Structures are given as C-alpha cells and as structure tokens.
Amino acid sequence: MKPFKEIALFIGLPLLFIAMAAFSHINRQQMVSRIQQDSTTRGFAVVELFTSEGCWSCPPADALIEKLQRDNNNSQLYIMAFHVDYWDHQGWKDRFSKSAFTDRQKQYAAWLRLSTIYTPQVVINGQTEMVGSDESSVLSGIRSALQEASASNLTIRATVAGKEAVISYTGIAADASTHILVALVQKNASSQVAAGENAGKQLTHVQIVRALEQQPLQAQGQVSVGLPRDFRPGAWEVVAFVQQSATGKITQAAKADL
Structure with a gap:
C-alpha cells in the first residue's frame, strides 16, 4: 500500500495542473474580452499575421486572430493576415499568397534585426514580433500597444469606382520619412486543402490581405487599389496606416468598410 502522502501527491498534482490550466485559460479569455470590448483605450494595435x-x-x-476579430468592438484594433508564398513549393499553392507579402515580411526581418523569417509570425505596430500561435504573447503585445498613448488623426473614406477601390485620406501632416499603406482586406474565406502539410483540412481565414499599396505620405491624398475578380461589396474593408520608412514603426491607422 502506498503511503498516504504519496497518494495525496499523486492525486493532487494532476488536479493542480488542471486548475492552473483552467486559470490560465480564464485569464486569456478575460484579456480577449477586454481587447474586444474596450473602446476607451489610448492607443491602437495594427496586428499583422x-x-x-x-x-x-x-x-x-x-x-487566434479569428477569435480576436469575432465580435470585435474595439475600433482601435486592426487585423491583417498576409499569406506568404515560400510555402507554395511544398505541394499546395495558397491562393491568397503573394511574393509581395513575403517581401514585406523580409523587410520586417531587417527592421527588427531578425536572422530569418518564419510562419506563423505576428508583428504589432511594426515594432514587436512573436510566434503567431503564442496566444499569451500575442494578447499581451496587443494589450501593451492599446495602452500606449497616441495622437492618431488619420481619417479615410473608401469608395468603389469601377474595378478599383479609391481611398481618400486626410488629417495628418506630411512627412518625407513615412509612407501611407492601404490594404484591401477580405473579411472571411475558406479553403479545402488537398495537398501539402495541411492536406485534407478545411481551413478558415479572416482579414485576408488581397492587395497592398503604398505611397509617400501627404497631408491629404488618394490611394487606388485594384479589386480582384471575386470582390463582392459588403464582405471587404480597407485598412490604412502610416509607417516610418527607416524603422517600420506604425504611427497611425484607420479602416473603412467597402
């Protein structure tokens, strides 16, 4: 017969681990809820996956970003998913991938002094990065960004003109060291993957960047983005943001439905 202390330890440790896991899950859920509902934050968070x-x-x-985006009431949270193309040679071509998005990730590697690029990676406000599936780190990074004071005066208006989305912006001072970038974002999509590492899986996506345009920043101006053939009004939005050319820091952001 095992001594009572050993039996208690045998029973108690699993219960302790279960309790710790449950507490951690509750804390993450509470943080997600605060991020989604808090509209009085001082800053903003541009989240690039x-x-x-x-x-x-x-x-x-x-x-994770689908959970963040679902019922998101925080107008200062801007989520974008960039599908890179360097996995396309592994047996499955991602229909949303673009070499330009891989180039953007490489630029972040230079800005953040990283030795390599990888997926999944999240970059927040162009300044911090972490593994995109590390829920605790991602939520903590977003929370920190939202708590930083900012003076964002960027406002945009998006309209559809033929085969283009035309985004007018104003409210910011011209700065030769910054660019304005406009992302055309498809809010939802899914794919049945037939080959590669996710063969047989039905994958769902949110906030998929389908096009990205940038130009030198002016006090006010317009940016035009070509619309893909599968564009349908009501299921898309544009996210505009101001980014420093030398450091990658994102200083202002805004979004509008199409």
Missing part, C-alpha cells in the same frame, strides 16, 4: 495554407503550424494562429 504572416501565414500560409501550406504551413502545418499556421491554423492555430489563424484561429
């Missing part, structure tokens, strides 16, 4: 349908470790990161 670099992902791919060909990457086996990416679906949890996609699920």
